[in-house]
Amino acid sequence: MQDDVSVGTAGKLPSTPIDRPEAEPKLPPRLPSGSVPVGFDVLAKLSRAITFFAEHLAACIALAIACILLAGVTSRYVFNQPLHWSDEVASFLFVWLTMLGSIIALARNGHLRLTAMERRAGPRTKTVLKLASGLLIFVMLGWMLMASGEHLEDAYYSINPMLHISDAWRSGAMNVGLALLAVVSFAQVVIGARGNAAELLIALASVTAAAAALYGLSLATGGRYDLVLFFLVAGSACVLIGMPIAFAFGLAALAFLNWTTSIPMSIVVGRFEAGMSHLILLSVPMFIVLGLMFEMTGMARSMIAFLASLVGHLRGGLSFVMLGAMYLVSGISGAKAADMAAIAPAMVPEMRRRGVPDSELVSLLAGASAMSETIPPSLVLITVGVVTGVSIGSLFAAGLLPALALALLMCVVARYNAGRDNLSMPVRATWATTSQAFFAAIPGLILPIVIRTAVVEGVATATEVATIGVVYILVAALVVYRRFDLARFYEVLKESATLSGAIMIILGAANAVSWALTQTGFSQDLASRITSMPGGAAGFMAMSILLFVVFGSLLEGIPALVIFGPLLFPIARSMGIHEVQYAMVAVLAMGVGLYMPPFGVGYYTACAISRIDPSAGMLRIWPYLGVLILGVTIVAAVPWISTGFLSR
Incomplete structure (x- = not known):
């Protein structure tokens, strides 16, 4: 869906994840005076x-x-x-x-x-x-x-x-x-x-x-x-x-x-x-502001530099860094486009210098984004909580372990692919370099802890917690990094409004469609057909994975959950499936579909942000998608992965 998108590079604000197949101007072009009516x-x-x-x-x-x-x-x-x-x-x-x-x-x-x-x-x-x-x-x-x-x-x-x-x-x-x-x-x-x-x-x-x-x-x-x-x-x-x-x-x-x-x-x-x-949903623009500020102030780059100093010398080490960075950053911005825009400008050039092919780069970036859909404070989790009534606090508490399971599976594929590619191997960073990178990365590493602690301890709601993160980044930028560009911050506010508008109007339209489908009795017919299928809870879970993969690809992630979440979650409850586990399975399956070519909009977003032709990763991404589907199946089969850390 999104091919040739302009995105931020080092020192520039990442642009809104928009679909610009040609070099179209942001605003209607100025027409030559006197040359047109x-x-x-x-x-x-x-x-x-x-x-x-x-x-x-x-x-x-x-x-x-x-x-x-x-x-x-x-x-x-x-x-x-x-x-x-x-x-x-x-x-x-x-x-x-x-x-x-x-x-x-x-x-x-x-x-x-x-x-x-x-x-x-x-x-x-x-x-x-x-x-x-x-x-x-x-x-x-x-x-x-x-x-x-x-x-x-x-x-x-x-x-x-x-x-x-x-x-x-x-x-x-x-x-x-x-x-x-x-x-x-x-x-x-x-x-x-x-x-x-x-x-x-x-x-x-x-x-x-x-x-x-x-x-x-x-x-x-x-x-x-x-x-x-x-x-x-x-x-x-x-x-x-x-x-x-x-x-x-x-x-x-x-x-x-x-x-x-x-x-x-x-x-x-x-x-x-x-x-x-x-x-x-007020958290949407606030988390977008948070993610863009995280990149703007250099916190993302400092965090990546520290991770690279730890494992960058290993074969496939930078792939592990990208996975780890996406895992950490996804817990900060909450928006996938902002996550990738924060990671790609710092990672892609260095990985290219070491010989990582573009096909691997875009496949890894897209797969890492799909893997991290359940990491709080994900906008998708917030949306699920809104439309299904599942506790957002429980979703936040449950989201880390399923994503970790998928990340470990992706590490296996990344290590195998690194063995096939002719990569240059840098020398191991000295302790002095690692220590210096660590101290520079401390503010960025602390931010996820600040956000999650604020939610868990009841200091702020999911709606308010992003504002605490924004203040934290502002203080860190002024006190630690000693730089903060007010003009760029104003651009961040405009970009957050643009992206929020693009996301929210989809939610509004999807809510209208969902309401229309409900009025026709479609939801009852769907529920009746699914519940009558053989296999009981296991069969229903398998069918749900298939549905969310398909509709996540065709409808884009959030609309798919808005339309089908209210229909399927009550069925899951009636079958004895824990609603939090079902939410994790639905979100992860939707994420796989979202990044699955040829229709998944997330895949084209990853291509645009990394400035790589979409055809490059069409074949190489499938092993990553395969292990992600395997991971979703494991999460569906083992409820403890989703519910083990919930308060009793």
Whole structure:
């Protein structure tokens, strides 16, 4: 899904994990004065102005949320005077942050999407696909915008019990955000159509014909195959032509509910808002800020240098360093893209100098990311806790050992591959060098301990703990490293808003799809079919692994868990499977699918961040995926790996 992505290098901020198959600018291009009609120039300027406004306002809101959460922790834990309003205010601001981040992501082409068809198409076909995708995005946004008025009216009469203000202040973010998204989307279509009138007509005719055919088929089948038509056929078609996953999900849900039911469309807007505004999801932008600051301040590089001084002289030693660094960093940032962006710039050049082939580099980076999905405070674990009701504290406590089991299996493959490659063997680092690297790495090594201790000891919730990490990094940067670039920190805030918007809108769309599927009775039918399969709990676990691998690859990780988690977790409980163990199995299996080519978006993210062609690792990654599946099977067969450290 993500091929040629611009990412940070040493001394530069890692960019948002976006899908940029061509060297596209972040904002609509400036058109030469006098060379185009005035309308094009006005639209381009308007789109840039909206994006500029959204970037700076989102950065300020992200900083405000961090300060509010930190104030809540300090007041409650230090002064024993909880701020009862802090969570509500932060929650209100979070919806605005999400919508503004979505605007930035759309302007930067930053929403996750599949580009397999686009990459293989000729120039004219590629233009048609881009225009068709843009038209569908605009239709989806316009459809939701028309329904958002009724949603805002309903929210107007709802009074928040804590702040004593109307919930319209929160829901208004949907209306404003949808309107601005629609303007940016329209500008992209119009600018993209400049000089491509024939391609625009083809795209418009194709979209119209497809919509008419879909509507006609839904009438002809009498509702028997509506789910297949709208979600499997139409939704998949939208994704295949390059439409961002979130908008494809949203359009499928809107079309399904509007053409086959009498349910008001305002409910879809409400489902979007509910899916991306849960209080626990406030941790997403905060952990993204934490991960980017971890790389920005040099803590990640210092930690890697220390690990390399310990085992870098061994055959395959740097592979072990990458696995160990990913294990440690995953417990800090919580976001896979931020994890890889923190590790790759420090590891990839050195491993190349020692003769490690690109195929091994990208396979190891992708496999390490899949291996570490359960390491707290993983955003995936937080999402699972939100949508299934499983204790997030229990998920955090259980996540380390399953990831360690998979890491050890990956070490075996890495050591075998290192024996096949002709690698240069550096001399062992002296004790003086190792000691110096250790002292430089101490702040980075302590950070995971600080975060996990804060959660375990009840100092902060999963939502608040990232703010403690941000303050810790800020103090370490000023006191220990004695450098902190305010301008780059401001860029970190903007990047966190962009990535948060891209993630949250997927959650909102997935929540709308999940709700639509539930209304049709799909969940009951699925539960009935799975429970009737032979094999009991073992058969159900095997089928679950298969489902999450497949859907983790096709749907991207978090949407797969949001849609299928609420359906499958109750079945697991009824079969006597511990919900925490089932969560570990589901998350790890989803992670394998997420990094499984040719569809797994995580694999292409790893390729983009390491600047390696996706075809390089297509074959070499499979041994790593094989041992990861073996590890998931072991975790499924041995409950103690997941539940052994839970409090009794």
